[in-house]
Amino acid sequence: MKILLIGATGTLGTAVHRTLTGRGHEVLTVGRSGGELRHDISDPAQTAALYERAGRVDAVACAAGDVPYKRVAEAAPDDYLAAFRGKVLSQIDLVRQGIPRVAERGSFTLITGVLAREPIPTGSAASMANGALESFVRAAAIEIAPQRVNAVSPTVFTESLADYGDFFPGMPPVALDDVAQAYVRSVEGAQTGQVYVP
Amino acid sequence: MKILLIGATGTLGTAVHRTLTGRGHEVLTVGRSGGELRHDISDPAQTAALYERAGRVDAVACAAGDVPYKRVAEAAPDDYLAAFRGKVLSQIDLVRQGIPRVAERGSFTLITGVLAREPIPTGSAASMANGALESFVRAAAIEIAPQRVNAVSPTVFTESLADYGDFFPGMPPVALDDVAQAYVRSVEGAQTGQVYVP
Numbered sequence A, B: 001m002k003i004l005l006i007g008a009t010g011t012l013g014t015a016v017h018r019t020l021t022g023r024g025h026e027v028l029t030v031g032r033s034g035g036e037l038r039h040d041i042s043d044p045a046q047t048a049a050l051y052e053r054a055g056r057v058d059a060v061a062c063a064a065g066d067v068p069y070k071r072v073a074e075a076a077p078d079d080y081l082a083a084f085r086g087k088v089l090s091q092i093d094l095v096r097q098g099i100p101r102v103a104e105r106g107s108f109t110l111i112t113g114v115l116a117r118e119p120i121p122t123g124s125a126a127s128m129a130n131g132a133l134e135s136f137v138r139a140a141a142i143e144i145a146p147q148r149v150n151a152v153s154p155t156v157f158t159e160s161l162a163d164y165g166d167f168f169p170g171m172p173p174v175a176l177d178d179v180a181q182a183y184v185r186s187v188e189g190a191q192t193g194q195v196y197v198p
Helices: A011-022 A044-054 A077-098 A124-144 A158-167 A176-188 B011-022 B044-054 B077-098 B124-144 B158-167 B176-188
Strands: A002-006 A026-031 A057-062 A102-111 A148-152 B002-006 B026-031 B057-062 B102-111 B148-152
Touching: A002 A011, A011 A026, A011 A176, A026 A044, A044 A077, A057 A077, A057 A176, A077 A102, A077 A124, A077 B077, A077 B124, A102 A176, A124 A148, A124 B077, A124 B124, A148 A176, B002 B011, B011 B026, B011 B176, B026 B044, B044 B077, B057 B077, B057 B176, B077 B102, B077 B124, B102 B176, B124 B148, B148 B176
Parallel strands: A002 A026, A002 A057, A057 A102, A102 A148, B002 B026, B002 B057, B057 B102, B102 B148
Antiparallel strands: none
C-alpha cells in the first residue's frame, strides 16, 4: 500500500516507518521539520497542501500530536486550546480532508494514549485530547465507511522510560515495536471505529 | 448546600433545579438568557464575573453545552472548534476558575452524553466533546481533591423523544428525573472522577 505517515521522524513514527516498510509498504514520510514532505498538520491549510502533494494514498497513519502538561489550577484556556489544536483538531482534519483523497477502502490511523483512561498529575489536557479523539474515531467510523478510522492508544514506551517513566509509576510500559504492530493491525486489518491498546 | 446551577432554565436544568431545591438546597440559577445570573460560560471572562458575583458555593452543577451537528465530510474546523468552546472548554473553565471559589470539599458536576460511547450520524463533534470531558473529569479529579468532579452522561431524554427520538433509534431513553438524580449522586455523594450514566 501507499501510506502517508505523519510524524514519521519522531520516536514512535520511526518505529512505525520501519515496521510498515518492512512489510513491503511504500511509506511517504511527513513531518514539521523532517521527512520527505514538510507540513504542520495543526494548520488546516498545510494539511490541504499535504494531500495535494501526496496524491492518492491507501492509508494515512499519524504519529504526531502536541499537548502541554500543566496542573489544572495552573493551566489557562489557551493551554487546553493548544492541546485541542495540536492533537485533536489536527488529526480530525486529517480525516475530514482525507475522505476525498484516500482510497475507497483506505484507512486513517490516529494516535491517542493511555491518559484517556488513566490520568496522571499535569495530564488533564492530554487526557482531554485523547478522550476527544477516541470518541471521534467511533463517530467518524460510521459515516466514512467503507473507508476506516481507528486509534492507537499506547501507554509509555519502554524505550522512553528513562525520560518519562517517573510520570507513570507502576504502569506497564509498551515496546515501540508492539505499538507499531497496532498500526499494522489498523492499516492491514478490516475493523473500524476501534481503539487499539497495544 | 449552596449550589451554582448553569443552564438552569433549559430542559435538563429545569429538572435538576426542581430536584435540588426539593432536597432543600439553595440553588443559584445561571443562564445565558434566563436565571438569576446571566452569564455565558463559553467566555472565560464571563465565568470569572459569575464566580465573583456568586461568592463561595458548595457545588457547581452544569447542564449547559452547545455543539453543532454535521457530517464529518461537511464539517469545517470551525465546527469542531465551536463544539470545543461551547461544551468542553466552557466546562473545563468552570472547574479551573472554580477551584479557589468552591468549598474545600465541594464538587463540580459536568454534563456529557451518550455520544461519547455510542455514535450517531452527524454526531462526531458531540462525541468528540463528550469524550474530551469524560477523560478530563478523571484527570482533574486526582489533582483537585478533596474537591470533587464528576460527569453525568445521559442518553436521549424520554421527554425529548418527540423532537430527537429519530436520531436515537432503538436506544433506551432516560427520564429527566433520573438524570437529575445523577446530579444528586454527584453533589451529595463522596465519589470523584466518575462518569454517571443515569
